[in-house]
Amino acid sequence: MSTAKSASKKRKREEAAAEAHFELSTADTGKVGPLLVSYPAIQPPASTSFKCYSRKKSKSKDATEGEEDLLVVGETPSIELVSSDETRRVAExxxxxxxxxxxxxTGKISMLPATKIPHIMSQTVKALKSIPSVAAPSKLQYLEAKTALGESFGTKKQKANIRAQERNRIDVSAMEGVMSYVMDSIDKGAEGLMTKEEAKESSDKNRLIPPFSLTATDPAEVYPLYDIIPEAEWKALSVSSFDAAQSDRERIAMLPYRKSTWVNDHLKAIVQSTGKSKKKNLKIILYISTMLAFRQACFGKTLEKDKLYERLSVVPTIVVDSLFSRFTETARGSSAFHATSATKTLLLTHIFALCLKLDEYATNTTIVAHDLSMSVTEINQLFKSLGCKITKLSERERARLGQSDSSADEKRAVLSAPVEFPKPRLRKK
Structure with missing residues (x-):
């Protein structure tokens, strides 16, 4: 073909395409008209004839309505083609x-006035119709077949796994005769188990915190003062020397533990205050300082009572004896005192419970962590064990505590009532 002829034909095609325009067909709407079919696997020969059957009679005169209800059937010498129920789902x-x-x-493109849905065809092989269908194998049959293949053609590792699974397999039929005895033994063994309420009560008693009240509606009553500082020790404490001192430096020098910024700042604020709670707060500060000095002595291998009596001479000996009895342990057959991780934690939670009382139940844990040379996370965890929530104070709470707006971003351990202890975390499966 010459270049001139090909260019002439190309121009004719372009002119025909330019002249083409769309129009609606005037086909008879009373007939079914052309249908669209989709063959998922087998493409039948072009000479295959198809017939349409209606599942139900249409109440409307428009034949296009309910086209998904038509059944399209075709047949070749070897297969049968029938439109499946997937057609309806495609239409929906x-x-x-x-x-x-x-x-x-003419260059015209005639469009049918109604849309068409594709009829999804399913095929059936005629030669296989007489063969009855086989039910799908059960799980047990599948495992047996898999085991047989593994024993015949599997590797050494696969065969070892098969033998291990067979050893661990439980024969349920062999257990039928003894199940009643097993259930009886379970019921008998469960008689001594605690109920849910008893387990909760036992868990609360074993918490490494001071005695508490679950029914208290006031934070001041959650941890009673005399459960932290016994009444006999409370009455024996004397703070008259703090009133006689002339300066804050002299008062700080009277404390058993002088390296706590939190204690020193609170001592200065309490001395400058007036009111009935001044003496009470001074006693609490003195007791906190004594417990901090006792904690510092617990870092040694053993605790010597005589040396602690000299070091804590500003408090009565009854206080020192109480600290030894509550926050130390003695080995069997020995009289030496030593502190364990549990007693150290118990001592800290007693200190923090007293700190909450002086801070109106909103303590700045960052200052406390700095004084104790511990991380803020560890301190927050101990305050949480007391039932506190680590949160920022609202504007109203800052005004109640006399805090400035500059402390709005500081997080504090806040105790509320009734107290709620943190729930144990569940490990991920």
Missing amino acids: AGCRYIVAVHNTR
């Missing part, structure tokens, strides 16, 4: 096509 999903015919002679 909104899958529709517009069928158009392009007349190359």
